[in-house]
Amino acid sequence: MLEFEKPVYELEKKINELKILSKSRPELLEEITRLEKKLEKVKEDVYKNLSSWQIVQIARHPDRPHSIDFINGICGEFFEIRGDRFFGDDSSVIAGIGKIDKTKFVIVGQEKGRSTKEKIDRNFGMPHPEGYRKAMRAFSIAEKFCFPVITFVDTPGAYPGIGAEERGQAWAISMSIYRMIGLKVPIITFIIGEGGSGGALAIGVGDKVFALEYSIYSVISPEGCAAILFRDSSKASKAAEHLKLTAKNLLEFGIVDEIIKEPKGGAHRNKEEIFERVKEKIMETYEELKKIKIDELLRKRKEKYLKIGIYKEVKNGTTGNT
Amino acid sequence: MFFRKPFKPDKKEIKAEVWRKCDSCGETLHIAQLEKNLWVCPKCSFHFRIPAKKYIEYIFEKESFVELFNEIESDDPLNFPDYKKKLKKAKEKTGLKEACITGKGKIDKFTVCAFISDFSFIGGSMGSAYGEKFYRICEHAVSEKLPLISITSSGGGARMQEGILSLMQLVKTNLGVKLLEENKIPYITVLCDPTMGGVMASFAALGDISLAEKGALLGFAGPRVIEQTIRQKLPEGFQRAEFQLEHGMIDEVIDRRELKKKLIKILNILWD
Numbered sequence: 001m002l003e004f005e006k007p008v009y010e011l012e013k014k015i016n017e018l019k020i021l022s023k024s025r026p027e028l029l030e031e032i033t034r035l036e037k038k039l040e041k042v043k044e045d046v047y048k049n050l051s052s053w054q055i056v057q058i059a060r061h062p063d064r065p066h067s068i069d070f071i072n073g074i075c076g077e078f079f080e081i082r083g084d085r086f087f088g089d090d091s092s093v094i095a096g097i098g099k100i101d102k103t104k105f106v107i108v109g110q111e112k113g114r115s116t117k118e119k120i121d122r123n124f125g126m127p128h129p130e131g132y133r134k135a136m137r138a139f140s141i142a143e144k145f146c147f148p149v150i151t152f153v154d155t156p157g158a159y160p161g162i163g164a165e166e167r168g169q170a171w172a173i174s175m176s177i178y179r180m181i182g183l184k185v186p187i188i189t190f191i192i193g194e195g196g197s198g199g200a201l202a203i204g205v206g207d208k209v210f211a212l213e214y215s216i217y218s219v220i221s222p223e224g225c226a227a228i229l230f231r232d233s234s235k236a237s238k239a240a241e242h243l244k245l246t247a248k249n250l251l252e253f254g255i256v257d258e259i260i261k262e263p264k265g266g267a268h269r270n271k272e273e274i275f276e277r278v279k280e281k282i283m284e285t286y287e288e289l290k291k292i293k294i295d296e297l298l299r300k301r302k303e304k305y306l307k308i309g310i311y312k313e314v315k316n317g318t319t320g321n322t
Numbered sequence: 323m324f325f326r327k328p329f330k331p332d333k334k335e336i337k338a339e340v341w342r343k344c345d346s347c348g349e350t351l352h353i354a355q356l357e358k359n360l361w362v363c364p365k366c367s368f369h370f371r372i373p374a375k376k377y378i379e380y381i382f383e384k385e386s387f388v389e390l391f392n393e394i395e396s397d398d399p400l401n402f403p404d405y406k407k408k409l410k411k412a413k414e415k416t417g418l419k420e421a422c423i424t425g426k427g428k429i430d431k432f433t434v435c436a437f438i439s440d441f442s443f444i445g446g447s448m449g450s451a452y453g454e455k456f457y458r459i460c461e462h463a464v465s466e467k468l469p470l471i472s473i474t475s476s477g478g479g480a481r482m483q484e485g486i487l488s489l490m491q492l493v494k495t496n497l498g499v500k501l502l503e504e505n506k507i508p509y510i511t512v513l514c515d516p517t518m519g520g521v522m523a524s525f526a527a528l529g530d531i532s533l534a535e536k537g538a539l540l541g542f543a544g545p546r547v548i549e550q551t552i553r554q555k556l557p558e559g560f561q562r563a564e565f566q567l568e569h570g571m572i573d574e575v576i577d578r579r580e581l582k583k584k585l586i587k588i589l590n591i592l593w594d
Contacts, residue, residue, distance in 0.1 A: 160551045161541035165561055168571045170518075170542035174527035178496045197480070197489060198523045198542065205493055219480045219489040219520075229403065229483065243485045244400050253399075255486055260354030302497055306457065307492040311400035313420070 002057050003136050008046055011039045012196035043264050053237035055246050056222055058214040059193050066236035067094055067109025067152040072128055073275035075100055087167060092123045100282060106142035108135045108203050109152030126159035129172035137178050142185030148186040151203045159198030173202040175256035180205035180310045186289035186297060188282060191215045207301050208285050211247035213262040218245035325593040343469040344368050360578045367396045369578055371515055374423045374440035377473050381582050387427030390565045395419045396451040405483040412443045420451050424459040426468060430586045432593060437472040445477035448521055453491025456525060460498030469508035469593050471585065474484050478521020495525035508592045514538050532572045534563035552572050
């Protein structure tokens with residue numbers, strides 16, 4: 001439970017207690033109805049004006065659905081591929097082939113892990129170069145069989161470790177981005193939690209990019225930014241505001257095409273609902289993308305990314321494209 | 323951040339002080355001697371960081387270099403604290419309008435396009451203007467059928483002050499490299515100290531041929547961040563050019579005094 005969610009959880013607890021009691025004391029039902037109404041109001045108030053930092057906390061919420069949950073929640077069938085055929089298998093990246101209803105997809109996502117052991121095994125969702133190279137393997141399978149690609153972005157970032165650098169993570173990230181800009185199948189990307197810099201972008205280039213309402217995407221973590229900006233990583237909440245990293249900001253900058261609404265309070269409060277919405281969005285988007293000829297699709301993908309950026313062209317005094 | 327304090331051979335400063343200590347061996351060196359030696363220590367061959375303009379002077383034939391796209395400058399899209407001030411200061415300090423110079427000129431008999439970043443301009447970091455300039459010089463190289471040489475030094479990679487827009491320049495610059503590939507335009511990268519983060523993780527990693535200056539720090543995560551994460555000291559030479567050569571990431575470690583010769587040699591085969 002996050003600090004600002006307390007009033008919601010407390011009220012919910014009270015309602016549940018009353019519900020148990022009401023089995024023997026039906027006169028309590030009226031009170032329950034009253035409190036349920038109040039709960040709606042409290043939720044409204046708590047989740048209406050969230051600060052960027054509160055959104056960061058929801059994006060990192062321990063119960064937030066991860067890539068693995070989306071895959072299990074959406075796919076009828078899924079076969080996971082393992083290893084990069086160079087060095088090893090990086091379990092902070094899940095990749096595989098699957099079916100959603102009757103349509104076949106290649107799916108790649110970063111996975112943070114849930115239990116302490118799993119988190120350690122998955123390196124808290126921070127990929128090594130093998131993760132990106134496995135992703136590239138998956139992209140090649142997609143191209144060979146003409147399967148569209150779905151990616152789920154959820155990582156604090158690339159792993160700052162010795163092995164990751166020894167095996168060229170900068171090169172691996174760049175090559176994965178390069179592979180995606182030219183990939184000859186539709187790519188649909190979902191920012192489902194935390195989009196941490198280059199490690200996120202390495203699987204985040206898409207024809208359509210969606211962000212879940214309470215997800216974030218940033219060039220640097222708020223803590224890292226605060227350490228540089230204020231020489232104090234505890235000022236992360238302030239840094240989060242400055243970085244403009246919420247889904248709403250991303251939409252304004254043209255980084256994402258659409259925001260996917262989450263259940264009130266975040267996806268973790270009703271996972272089935274968010275799976276349904278994401279699944280619908282996948283099918284709807286694929287229907288739209290598959291009609292476009294591949295050359296045209298690649299041209300559009302390129303144009304989309306060439307448009308991103310805000311700069312000045314001083315010769316004629318105009319501000320450049322957005 | 324994690325890099326050494328940049329050296330800025332500003333004209334005034336050169337006049338004011340005639341001597342400089344080598345950052346590596348501590349030898350006291352005469353500025354004129356260093357200049358003649360392309361800012362490489364004659365004793366230990368430590369490579370001082372030099373501004374973009376010096377590379378132009380050292381590589382291109384006299385007065386052959388023409389700057390292009392210098393009308394493109396950074397904006398402040400996030401209204402980020404102190405960014406406008408930082409840009410203003412960087413411009414005054416370097417005499418540049420952005421952290422990179424793009425243009426074309428002659429190296430020996432070859433006319434080539436060049437992209438050269440400058441570490442003394444906000445750490446040579448990549449924002450929207452930087453990314454756009456890289457893409458435009460790629461387009462120019464394609465339309466004029468000229469090879470592209472990229473010389474990079476960037477401490478943090480993507481420029482924090484432009485947030486997510488900076489990160490997206492990794493895609494834009496890679497699109498530039500793709501354009502070169504599709505049109506069979508040679509692309510040579512020269513990686514200088516330091517080339518890190520989003521710059522190394524995009525166009526700087528994709529050269530047909532990739533050279534690196536002696537001792538240059540090359541990689542993704544900065545050494546300090548790694549040390550804080552793994553709570554141990556990094557081995558000597560970690561992420562340096564020699565280390566990256568050993569790990570198969572670059573083609574050759576070069577001495578700056580040989581850079582021009584090397585480029586001519588490569589162009590002689592790729593573009594003759």
